Amino acid sequence: xxxxxxxxxxxxxxxFATSIPSADQPSKAxxxxxxxxxxxxxxxxxxxxxxxxxxxxxxxxxxxxxxxFESITQAPPDPILGVSEAxxxxxxxxxxxxxxxxxxxxDIKPYVLDVVKKAEKLMLENGENKxxxxxxxxxxxxxxxxxxxxxxxxxxxxDGRVATxxxxxxxxxxxLGAAFLARFYPGRTVFLSxxxxxxxxxxxxxAGVEWKEYRYFNPATIGLDFEGMMADIEAAPxxxxxxxxxxxxxPTGIDPTPEQWSKxxxxxxxxxxxxxxxxxxxxxxxxSLDEDAASVRLFVERGFELLVAQSYSKNLGLYxxxxxxxxxxxxxxxxxxxxxxxxKRLARAxxxxxxxxxxxxxxxxxxxxxxxxxxxxxMAGMAGRIQAVRATLVEELKKRDTKGRDxxxxxxxxxxxxxxxxxxxxxxxMTKKWHVYMTKxxxxxxxxxxxxxxxxxxxxxxxxxxxx
Ligand SMILES: Cc1ncc(COP(=O)(O)O)c(C=O)c1O
Numbered sequence: 001x002x003x004x005x006x007x008x009x010x011x012x013x014x015x016f017a018t019s020i021p022s023a024d025q026p027s028k029a030x031x032x033x034x035x036x037x038x039x040x041x042x043x044x045x046x047x048x049x050x051x052x053x054x055x056x057x058x059x060x061x062x063x064x065x066x067x068x069f070e071s072i073t074q075a076p077p078d079p080i081l082g083v084s085e086a087x088x089x090x091x092x093x094x095x096x097x098x099x100x101x102x103x104x105x106x107d108i109k110p111y112v113l114d115v116v117k118k119a120e121k122l123m124l125e126n127g128e129n130k131x132x133x134x135x136x137x138x139x140x141x142x143x144x145x146x147x148x149x150x151x152x153x154x155x156x157x158x159d160g161r162v163a164t165x166x167x168x169x170x171x172x173x174x175x176l177g178a179a180f181l182a183r184f185y186p187g188r189t190v191f192l193s194x195x196x197x198x199x200x201x202x203x204x205x206x207a208g209v210e211w212k213e214y215r216y217f218n219p220a221t222i223g224l225d226f227e228g229m230m231a232d233i234e235a236a237p238x239x240x241x242x243x244x245x246x247x248x249x250x251p252t253g254i255d256p257t258p259e260q261w262s263k264x265x266x267x268x269x270x271x272x273x274x275x276x277x278x279x280x281x282x283x284x285x286x287x288s289l290d291e292d293a294a295s296v297r298l299f300v301e302r303g304f305e306l307l308v309a310q311s312y313s314k315n316l317g318l319y320x321x322x323x324x325x326x327x328x329x330x331x332x333x334x335x336x337x338x339x340x341x342x343x344k345r346l347a348r349a350x351x352x353x354x355x356x357x358x359x360x361x362x363x364x365x366x367x368x369x370x371x372x373x374x375x376x377x378x379m380a381g382m383a384g385r386i387q388a389v390r391a392t393l394v395e396e397l398k399k400r401d402t403k404g405r406d407x408x409x410x411x412x413x414x415x416x417x418x419x420x421x422x423x424x425x426x427x428x429x430m431t432k433k434w435h436v437y438m439t440k441x442x443x444x445x446x447x448x449x450x451x452x453x454x455x456x457x458x459x460x461x462x463x464x465x466x467x468x
Contacts, residue, residue, distance in 0.1 A: 079198050079439055087437040095435035096453060098444040101250065101416045103317060103382055106450045111382075113317050115375040119364035128360060132353045135344045137166020137325070141359035144366035145310055145325045149279065149293055156300055160333035163340035165326050165347060166354045169318075170280045170311030171199060173326040177276060177307045178207035179346045180328075180339075181241060185274070190241040191233065193217075195419075195441060197250040200243060200278070214242070217252050222409040222421055224254050233267050241274045246308070247292040248281035248415025251443035255285065255414060261295050265302055275299055280311040285414045287383035289315075289376065300329055312362055314416070315379055323358025382447075386416060392451045396458035403466075416447040426464040434460035 077085060083099030105111050136142065142164045146157055156162050167173040181188065190204050193216035204211045214236070215228030233242060244264070249255055256264060268275055277296050283289045299306055311324040326343065330336045347354075365371050394407045401407070410418050422430065422442035430436040436457060438444045449457060 083437045083439060086431075090435055090437070092435040094456065096437065096448065096457065098436060098438045098446075098448045098457075101314065101445050101447065102319060103314065103386075103416070103447045104450075106385060108448065108450050108453070111317055113375070113378050115365050115371050115378060116316060116318070116361055118371055118374075119361045119368075122364055122368075123360055128356075130356065133166070133356050133359070135347050135353055136164075136340065137354050138356060138359040138363060140363035140367060141166055141323075142325065144363050146327055148282070148289060148366060149308060149310060149327060150297060150300055151290070151293075154297075154300065156329050161330050161336050163328040163330065163336040163343060165340060165343045166359055167309075167324055167326050167347065168351060168354060169313055169322040169324040170278065170309055171203065171324075172322065172351070173309035173311070173324045174200070174203050174278060175207065176326050176343065176347060176350065177309055178204050178209050179350065180307075180326075180343060181276075182207045182209050183346070184342065185241070188239060188241055188274075189237065190243060190276070191236050192243050193229070193245065193249070195251055196243070196245075197278075197280075198439075209241075212236075216249070217254070217419070219421065222419070224252075224256060224260070226256065226260055230263065230267060233264070233273065234271065236271065236273065238272050239274070240271070241276050242268055243276045243278060244295070246277045246279035246282065246296050247294075248285035248417075250280070250415070251417050251439070251441060252419040253413030253415050253417045254419070256295075258294065258298075261298055265299055265304070268299075269302070269304070275304060275306040277306065277308040279308055281314050281415050282310070283315040283376075283379040284383055284416065287380035289379070303331075305330055312358060316362065316365065316375070318358045318361060321358030321361070322355055323362060386446050387411075389446050389449050389451060389454060390418070392454040393446070393449065393458060396455045397461060400458050400462045405465075416445050417443050418446055419443050420461065422461070422464060423468070426468045429464045429468050430460050434463070436460050 076082075080100060084097060087095060087097040087099065103111055145166070146162055146164045147154070150157055150162070154162075165176070167176050178190075181190070188209075190209050190211045191214045192200050192204075192211050194213035195217060196213075201211055214232035215225045217223075218225035218228070236242070245255070247255055277299070279293070279296060282292045285292045296306075296308055306329050308327040308329070309324065310327065312321070313319045313324075316323075328336065328339050328343070330339055365375050390411045390413075394410050397405075397407045397410075410420075413419065420442045422438075424440050427438060427440055427442060430438060434456075436444075444457075
């Protein structure tokens with residue numbers, strides 16, 4: 001599927017795009033109405049401010065005018081966040097929210113990591129202030145984040161070839177990267193995996209960057225469609241941008257093997273494509289920070305020029321702190337300096353200075369050896385809990401399944417999600433009859449499940465697969 005960037009933006013504004021509804025923008029018509037109307041209303045308001053007359057007259061004038069935004073249509077709820085809203089409104093005690101990718105404890109409660117609490121305590125003790133950060137972010141954070149991604153001895157970092165800028169979590173870092181591509185790599189198409197995290201399309205379309213898809217998932221095997229992926233990357237015009245999930249692919253939970261990554265790198269090199277990695281789950285796939293960064297490190301070692309967006313929402317549970325980074329790896333230090341200066345310029349116009357709290361948490365956790373080791377253990381614990389829940393779900397499904405289906409895909413998929421293969425009508429049954437909330441594409445977040453509820457989920461899945 002391919003749309004021009006203009007058509008994608010127009011669809012977004014009207015809420016047509018199925019997976020990307022939240023970026024509604026006023027249409028040209030409403031801007032015209034806005035510019036035609038505002039001077040009159042504002043002049044009246046200004047006059048009232050400077051006269052002794054009561055404001056009643058101008059209020060009436062405003063009330064009787066047609067709105068500048070008359071032509072705006074209702075945007076549909078976000079396909080992921082809308083699920084949480086529907087879940088909240090459900091009064092059933094059976095309800096389960098497997099929609100959003102947020103880690104829960106075995107009691108299905110939100111979790112603040114112990115290392116985060118320790119870092120916050122240290123921050124208080126040290127009396128950190130709330131001054132503006134530089135546009136590029138907190139220096140200690142930037143140092144820590146690139147070391148975490150590429151390894152502390154990475155040659156590209158030592159050579160000064162990596163431009164790192166703190167940004168607003170994964171989404172903001174991707175959006176900054178998209179703005180950078182729109183300005184400095186114009187006319188290129190971004191290729192996204194099919195399926196992908198719903199917001200990818202939104203982010204690139206909103207930045208005015210055209211996107212298309214490459215095959216990724218094979219429903220017949222519930223596995224990677226490696227041949228399809230390679231064929232589509234080969235067919236993409238030379239010099240395209242290829243978005244790759246660094247690990248724990250969302251929504252499928254299926255990653256290429258190391259051998260496949262190596263072949264993907266060969267092809268991308270041959271085609272002179274630009275890889276743009278999205279690393280939102282480092283440490284969450286395998287439980288190891290290093291293993292989960294292997295794909296990106298392979299490309300950097302091979303000398304690629306590339307972009308990487310990082311997020312600390314999941315691996316440090318800092319969802320609401322909006323902490324992440326955009327890294328650009330370049331052939332020379334001189335170019336890295338120039339690219340960084342332009343990224344700062346873009347960030348200045350988009351949001352100016354990034355937030356400090358999450359950046360300090362990351363810097364404290366990574367910069368303190370004891371806390372860093374503790375984090376690795378906590379992360380392995382979170383990844384382990386999800387793996388254990390996967391195993392329990394498979395057992396419960398097998399107990400109930402009279403058709404002898406193969407459920408092993410649930411344990412071979414990694415990260416937070418399982419792509420179940422449930423079709424939209426089956427998903428509807430999961431929600432309407434069983435109060436199990438999940439995205440329409442059949443994805444469930446196993447981070448929102450515990451062993452005690454695995455049997456209930458298995459009942460719901462078997463009923464939905466068998467009867468719809
Ligand atoms: C693949 C992928 N990229 C990026 C993100 C960005 O998340 P955040 O903006 O919360 O860091 C997510 C979150 O679900 C994701 O799944």
